[in-house]
Amino acid sequence: MENNNSSEERPTVMVTNDDGIDAPGLRALVRVLISSNLFRVLVCAPASEQSAVSHSITWRHPVSVKQVDINGAIAYAVFGTPADCASLGISKELFSFVPDLVISGINMGSNCGYHVVYSGTVAGAREAFFNGIPAVSVSYDWVGGKSSVDDYTLAAEACLPIFRAILAEIKNKSYPLNGFLNIDLPTDIANHKGYKLTRQGKSIFKMGWEEVKSEGQGGKMLSTMEMESDSSARAEIDTATVAAGYRMFKRKVIRSVIDDVDTDKRSLQEGYITVTPLGAISPAETDCHSYFKEWLPSAVQQFSSSAL
Known part of the structure; x- marks a missing residue:
């Protein structure tokens, strides 16, 4: 060029x-x-x-x-x-x-x-x-x-x-x-x-939730799924909402799972x-698709004919 x-x-x-x-x-x-x-x-x-x-x-x-x-x-x-x-x-x-x-x-x-x-x-x-x-x-x-x-x-x-x-x-x-x-x-x-x-692997952060009582407990947010916890972005906790009786929860990383x-x-x-x-989508793995190929006809037949 x-x-x-x-x-x-x-x-x-x-x-x-x-x-x-x-x-x-x-x-x-x-x-x-x-x-x-x-x-x-x-x-x-x-x-x-x-x-x-x-x-x-x-x-x-x-x-x-x-x-x-x-x-x-x-x-x-x-x-x-x-x-x-x-x-x-x-x-x-x-x-x-x-x-x-x-x-x-x-x-x-x-x-x-x-x-x-x-x-x-x-x-x-x-x-x-x-x-x-x-x-x-x-x-x-x-x-x-x-x-x-x-x-x-x-x-x-x-x-x-x-x-x-x-x-x-x-x-x-x-x-x-x-x-x-x-x-x-x-x-x-x-x-x-x-x-x-x-190739795309299966690595992911396993995430949970924790309750937030005030802005001070909001901690620091991940500005992306992979950022370190020392990001400068602060969680925006609506203290007025908390005072009105609502409960507030934020995500937290429990552990990281990485392919071997x-x-x-x-x-x-x-x-x-x-x-x-x-690509545009992530298709199911071959063995998963094979399972459902066998499962679908029998599942429909069994539960369509069963008395509810």
């Missing part, structure tokens, strides 16, 4: 996320994309944090949009979800052209295993995929006390070869449109072990940049 100053000849990349348009991960990604002088850059991201909203969309009401000044890019903040942003950004209603590639991220915290279901970051890429636009979700395995905002720049730079390769395939009309990519970057990104194609096999989370922990192809 030629480093050409003509915006008409450069591919168009649209960036979204779930941490919000002011998030350091998104801003670092946009700076790296712009400074490379390889892309025309659009930004269509949530006006505020939308972590762990999954693939929710705004349906009944219009969303507000405000232009934001990001040097080198055309940028809009959307008062909606990541899926709203991706959908609006590729619709030609907000921008006059459709991007060649949608990048969602860089998320603060990894998105591996079953966590891709909760992730607004992954949903931003998935929404573009639903509409036939090549897409990538990108997350950095942030760890409190070890990570710094500078790591986002390193993460973005490490993803550039992948973005360029995807766009080269798109230009050649050889890029597959029956899936999208989920990239996770290890905590020690400066010393990563290279790129590794992985060679999957996305395990490889990420080993220091690899994991590249995981995803």
Whole structure:
């Protein structure tokens, strides 16, 4: 791909996320994309944090949009979800052209295993995929006390070869449109072990609930399913609601469950940049499908003929 100053000849990349348009991960990604002088850059991201909203969309009401000044890019903040942003950004209603590639991220915290279901970051890429636009979700395995905002720049730079390769395939009309990519970057990104194609595993946080009596007991929330507990985001406890007699509960992480096999989370922990192809849905495993194939006819016959 030629480093050409003509915006008409450069591919168009649209960036979204779930941490919000002011998030350091998104801003670092946009700076790296712009400074490379390889892309025309659009930004269509949530006006505020939308972590762990999954693939929710705004349906009944219009969303507000405000232009934001990001040097080198055309940028809009959307008062909606990541899926709203991706959908609006590729619709030609907000921008006059459709991007060649949608990048969602860089998320603060990894998105591996079953966590891709909760992730607004992954949903931003998935929404573009639903509409036939090549897409990538990108997350950095942030760890409190070890990570710094500078790591986002390193993460973005490490993803550039992948973005360029995807766009080269798109230009050649050889890029597959029956899936999208989920990239996770290890905590020690400066010393990563290279790129590794992985498959989605089953890692997940097992979560429970605890009752909250006051704002002081609200503790600190995870701004993403993978963030450390030292996030700066505070739980917003409505003390007036508590005083009115309602009970308040908040989630808490009980334990982390990680696959013991060679999957996305395990490889990420080993220091690899994991590249995981995803699809629109997660089909049942073969043995589960086989069970229900045998079970359904007999179940319907037995309980349809039984006296109630």
